[in-house]
Amino acid sequence: MPDEMEEIISEFITEAEESLDRIEPLFVELEQKGHDADMLNDIFRSMHTIKGAAGFLGFQSIVDVAHSSENIMKKLRDGEITLSKPLMDAILKSIDMLRLLLEHLREKDGVEEDVTPLTQELENVLKESLSGSPEDKVDEAAGEPPDKEKHETVQSPDDNARNTGEPVPPHSGEAQNHREDDNAEKPGEPAQASRDTSPRAKEAAQNLRVDVERIDKVMDLAGEMVLIRNRLLNISRYFDASYGSDAQTETLMEAVSFLDRVTSDMQLAVMKIRMQPIQKVFSKFPRLVRDISASVNKKVEIEIYGEGTEVDKSVIEHIGDPMTHILRNSIDHGIEPPGERIAKGKPEKGRIVVNTYQKGNQIVIEISDDGKGIDIEKLKEKAVEKGMLTEEEAAKMSDEAAVNIIFMPGFSTKETATELSGRGVGMDVVNTNISLLNGYVEVSTRKDKGSTFRICIPLTLAIIQALMVEVAGIKYAIPLSPIEETLKVSKNEIDNITGQDVIVIRNKVCPLFELNEILGTGSNGSHARDHKYVVVISLGEKKFCLAVDRLLGQEEVVIKTLEGIDTASSYVLGASITGDGKVVFILDVTAMSRSLVEAT
Amino acid sequence: MSTATAGQEILQLVSFTLKDEEYAVDILNVQEINRITEITQVPNSPDYIEGVINLRGKVMPVINLRKKFGIEVKETDDTSRIIIMDIGGVTNGLIVDSVSEVLRIPADIVEPPPQISSGLNSRFIKGIAKLENRLIILIDIDKLLGDGAEV
Numbered sequence: 021m022p023d024e025m026e027e028i029i030s031e032f033i034t035e036a037e038e039s040l041d042r043i044e045p046l047f048v049e050l051e052q053k054g055h056d057a058d059m060l061n062d063i064f065r066s067m068h069t070i071k072g073a074a075g076f077l078g079f080q081s082i083v084d085v086a087h088s089s090e091n092i093m094k095k096l097r098d099g100e101i102t103l104s105k106p107l108m109d110a111i112l113k114s115i116d117m118l119r120l121l122l123e124h125l126r127e128k129d130g131v132e133e134d135v136t137p138l139t140q141e142l143e144n145v146l147k148e149s150l151s152g153s154p155e156d157k158v159d160e161a162a163g164e165p166p167d168k169e170k171h172e173t174v175q176s177p178d179d180n181a182r183n184t185g186e187p188v189p190p191h192s193g194e195a196q197n198h199r200e201d202d203n204a205e206k207p208g209e210p211a212q213a214s215r216d217t218s219p220r221a222k223e224a225a226q227n228l229r230v231d232v233e234r235i236d237k238v239m240d241l242a243g244e245m246v247l248i249r250n251r252l253l254n255i256s257r258y259f260d261a262s263y264g265s266d267a268q269t270e271t272l273m274e275a276v277s278f279l280d281r282v283t284s285d286m287q288l289a290v291m292k293i294r295m296q297p298i299q300k301v302f303s304k305f306p307r308l309v310r311d312i313s314a315s316v317n318k319k320v321e322i323e324i325y326g327e328g329t330e331v332d333k334s335v336i337e338h339i340g341d342p343m344t345h346i347l348r349n350s351i352d353h354g355i356e357p358p359g360e361r362i363a364k365g366k367p368e369k370g371r372i373v374v375n376t377y378q379k380g381n382q383i384v385i386e387i388s389d390d391g392k393g394i395d396i397e398k399l400k401e402k403a404v405e406k407g408m409l410t411e412e413e414a415a416k417m418s419d420e421a422a423v424n425i426i427f428m429p430g431f432s433t434k435e436t437a438t439e440l441s442g443r444g445v446g447m448d449v450v451n452t453n454i455s456l457l458n459g460y461v462e463v464s465t466r467k468d469k470g471s472t473f474r475i476c477i478p479l480t481l482a483i484i485q486a487l488m489v490e491v492a493g494i495k496y497a498i499p500l501s502p503i504e505e506t507l508k509v510s511k512n513e514i515d516n517i518t519g520q521d522v523i524v525i526r527n528k529v530c531p532l533f534e535l536n537e538i539l540g541t542g543s544n545g546s547h548a549r550d551h552k553y554v555v556v557i558s559l560g561e562k563k564f565c566l567a568v569d570r571l572l573g574q575e576e577v578v579i580k581t582l583e584g585i586d587t588a589s590s591y592v593l594g595a596s597i598t599g600d601g602k603v604v605f606i607l608d609v610t611a612m613s614r615s616l617v618e619a620t
Numbered sequence: 621m622s623t624a625t626a627g628q629e630i631l632q633l634v635s636f637t638l639k640d641e642e643y644a645v646d647i648l649n650v651q652e653i654n655r656i657t658e659i660t661q662v663p664n665s666p667d668y669i670e671g672v673i674n675l676r677g678k679v680m681p682v683i684n685l686r687k688k689f690g691i692e693v694k695e696t697d698d699t700s701r702i703i704i705m706d707i708g709g710v711t712n713g714l715i716v717d718s719v720s721e722v723l724r725i726p727a728d729i730v731e732p733p734p735q736i737s738s739g740l741n742s743r744f745i746k747g748i749a750k751l752e753n754r755l756i757i758l759i760d761i762d763k764l765l766g767d768g769a770e771v
Contacts, residue, residue: 244677247677494661538663540663541661541663580678580679582672583680583681583710583711584680584707584711584712584765585662585665585672585681586665589664589665590662590663590664590665591663591664592662595660597674597677597679601658601674602658602660603660603671603672603673603674603679604660605660605662
């Protein structure tokens with residue numbers, strides 16, 4: 021029995037948190053758009069659901085907070101009061117409080133928050149708004165009774181799926197069903213436009229909450245399957261070569277190739293289980309932008325597109341922080357204060373656009389602002405001042421390369437550190453977190469037009485396509501996505517400019533590095549050969565070549581994480597096990613590019 | 621786990637050899653003991669990290685204990701073993717010359733490391749167990765990694 025109760029409570033916490041995640045951006049949108057009955061209804065209902073369930077479970081403080089804010093929502097919905105900033109601040113505060121209360125519940129830490137000051141505040145702002153809008157009061161007398169009846173007595177039988185005893189208006193199916201797994205509405209568009217209209221009850225039957233650990237277990241097993249499949253493929257090739265005439269060999273080949281296909285499909289299917297719409301992360305942003313821009317006295321609006329794009333769970337977990345840093349940076353450094361914007365002939369309100377889409381097997385997230393852009397000269401100046409670059413280096417540096425200075429650890433152009441930025445950690449964190457996801461960040465900027473941060477992350481993190489290479493007798497895997505091409509070059513095509521080997525590819529000079537020198541493994545035998553195989557790596561604006569002894573072909577590899585090894589210095593992002601049971605390292609070309617290309 | 625001198629306490633150890641000395645680690649840290657398998661070299665890693673091995677689908681680092689202790693290096697042979705151990709939550713393999721036996725000794729015959737062995741290695745030593753006609757060096761497995769310093 022206690023177990024059952026615990027399950028109900030944890031279910032409640034999850035659902036309540038989801039509701040909060042979903043309605044929080046709506047508030048901010050509401051603030052910008054003013055009155056929107058549908059949206060208000062939606063928020064009102066979510067609050068009401070939370071209140072109902074909390075009441076049922078006996079969480080009085082949650083009931084109190086939800087009740088007070090629900091009161092405000094009701095009055096707003098009925099048009100008795102209009103939305104004002106103090107009202108909005110109070111409501112957002114109540115959402116924060118609800119989150120805190122839920123957190124305490126989850127942690128079972130028994131901490132009690134005193135919610136009376138907050139409920140008091142909510143009541144006060146409500147009273148103020150009521151007394152401050154006399155014309156609305158007239159509406160109240162005329163409009164409330166029928167409204168009340170409509171919303172609190174009509175209940176559609178379908179909607180009992182949630183089991184919360186929540187009173188719902190008849191068209192609830194439309195508004196209620198966009199939970200985390202739905203393609204939610206885009207801020208800036210009419211809310212109902214992108215809503216799915218299938219009934220809520222049907223959806224409940226088709227979704228299943230599963231413990232993440234179970235999915236990860238299946239994922240691991242699928243990974244093992246891929247390895248075994250690879251081994252079987254190797255063995256069957258041997259049989260095909262040695263006993264090709266035997267009829268049984270043919271049967272074996274057939275079975276193995278069928279297994280091959282099924283394994284690939286299964287892998288994909290398992291991967292999809294872990295995929296979630298990136299909206300989960302984005303839903304925090306409207307609020308974040310509102311709060312940050314208010315704290316620096318700027319006016320900024322955010323537009324989010326493509327939040328239905330699905331990404332791996334681990335991307336969801338790791339992308340929030342770097343994106344928050346980029347947004348902060350854009351608001352604090354990029355967008356100008358309103359006065360300056362008007363003087364430049366721009367709209368007073370700054371605009372940040374977040375756009376997400378899938379491109380090949382990558383997810384691209386673009387964050388663009390229409391601010392003042394990054395001042396390249398100033399960047400260089402600062403970097404020289406801080407001893408991160410010499411003056412010559414700065415002078416030689418192209419604009420594209422110089423923009424990347426912002427990603428250097430400890431770099432900041434702000435004279436003084438503010439609460440928001442200027443400590444010189446943010447952009448470094450962005451780079452590190454995104455490298456963890458095997459992705460990379462690019463920046464492009466135009467003076468007074470704004471800057472764009474483009475984050476590219478591979479779709480899945482567990483299994484990647486890789487090019488197998490061999491150097492000094494050791495096999496390595498290089499992730500396929502940053503590889504532009506492979507070349508065979510003869511020794512006399514390699515030039516040496518100020519100590520750096522380079523080759524010319526279609527009239528462009530490209531630095532060349534010996535892979536075994538970078539890795540410090542094996543002997544240095546490849547210098548003697550007439551020909552070299554070269555892998556051309558392209559990461560954003562950076563391009564460099566790695567010389568290897570042999571190219572072995574393309575393979576699908578399962579990334580195994582490495583414990584107990586310093587992956588930063590070894591340029592390794594993981595290991596994989598090949599068909600014959602050997603360990604092969606997967607090289608981290610992003611880390612290589614950072615230490616090699618910037619050093620030259 | 622503890623070397624407390626509470627009279628009745630019995631330590632269970634796995635003993636192994638490196639060159640001419642006998643060493644031991646707490647049996648609770650030992651997961652299994654394997655023959656030498658194929659080891660893949662790790663790029664730019666400290667000298668004592670011999671590489672990584674694939675243990676039934678898990679990839680784990682292997683430390684050459686001779687190198688870690690600054691003992692002259694010897695090629696691995698038929699008696700060489702990899703002791704798979706849990707060191708601070710991470711599974712590692714340790715290459716040793718040979719594995720001898722499982723020992724049960726009373727905790728009170730373990731003495732603190734002698735002051736004279738003030739060499740760099742002494743910080744890995746938890747104590748010395750005096751048996752009838754041999755000395756066994758107890759290794760403090762948690763100090764083996766961690767600080768990352770090499771000998």
